[in-house]
Amino acid sequence: MWNKKKKLDNNSQKNGINLITYSSPQSPISEQFKTIRTNIQFTAVDKKIKSLVFTSADPSEGKSTVSNNFAVSCATQNTKTILIDADLRRPTIHRTFGLSNQVGLSNYLSRHAALDEIIQPSIVENLSIITSGPIPPNPSELLGGQRIKELLKELDERFDLVILDSPPVNTVTDTQVLASVVDGVVMVVPQGIATKNGVIHAKESLELVHAHVCGAIMNRVTRSKSGYYGTEYYGIYK
Template sequence: MSLFNRKKKLEDTSLKYGVGLVTYTDPSGMIAEQFKTIRTNIQFSSVDSDLKSILFTSSEPSEGKSTVSNNMAVTWADQGNRVILVDSDLRRPTIHRTFDVSNRKGLTNYLSGNASLDEIIQPTMVQNLYVITSGPVPPNPAELLGSSRINTLIKELTDKYDLLILDAPPVNTVTDSQLLAARVDGTILVVPQGIADKNGVRRAKKMLETVHANILGAVMNRVTAQKSEGYYGGSYYGGGYYGAEKTSKD
């Protein structure tokens, strides 16, 4: 299969079952450039600290945190970094569909002691990018994510890779993201323009602060792109990155 056909197949599959990887299918396009800008802004915002693990979340479901985290993972890998992307949304996993990989063994298998780390890490079609899928949906996601094995996992992955990215569930719906945010170097909130409720975003921020999460800032997505072709019905992802000092007043 040619590279073009492979990208087209992945684009069709991910948009239908996972999220769109525009940074892979159209790496020189406007939207991909927005993700590169966000990457640069995040790097500059953490210039004085060693940022090895980042969690992406949102206040509510279906606000684009998987699209942002997955495309950011591709963007960082394209820069030459060894990146590992982990699907820690154990209730509504998408990474296995987005990257068209097996979900037979994943994070839940490791956390429950039924698989080794080497068994759950999978390469992707993107050079330098590896993924750990969710694995089978468990009956007790919060208990697994709050176990001591998650600390071991994060330590091993940050030792082995340049950057660990966690695609986590929405903050206001379950406690999973709070459990994880307390264990990573930085957390980023994804906030869709015109969709996210301000009170909901404030509540999510306060809940993250309760566990002393290091909130790096927010990514505003689904920003209307006037005078452009747009994406996902006239909007595009990666509208802007706002550092924590700018979100703290809202």
């Protein structure tokens, strides 16, 4: 495991504007992320949710921003959290947190790296990161192999919560594969951008693999769209 904490570099500090739970932990939006965590846990009746996939119906709908902020929020509440960039096609987490992406998830899944070689500490206490690693030619095959189950089992023993940022459901099959091996799935749905048909199709695709869809987080909801008193609102809905 990497044992040296890194400060966010200049580029990540610019991207870090999206990490409002880190830059403004007392803000109304940061408080909403804390509430979301509580609501997600209430969606599980028989067992505690320890692994979550964050996804969206289509690209550029904010699922990485939401998953990153959710991970930071959980970590700051003394939950030992690990965030995994499971988007092996368009990874972003290494840039957001200012981390190296030379070795990551793709190396582990292809058996070219051990687990301790791919876990990196972040600037946030209690939050570790696994970046995507080099983009492989066969993301779906890697994510669908036995190795991902071994990874989740090991991380379940080391961490309180495992969060995976995965590709959009309607674009590739990667998320369906991941959804079948985690405790829950959260859809990110931006108001005014996501289409009703797109969201319905994504939900049906997840249900085909018997995924536990915890609900949807509606983002990019502004005062002009909803009458909400703040500038932007995040909430989870079943």
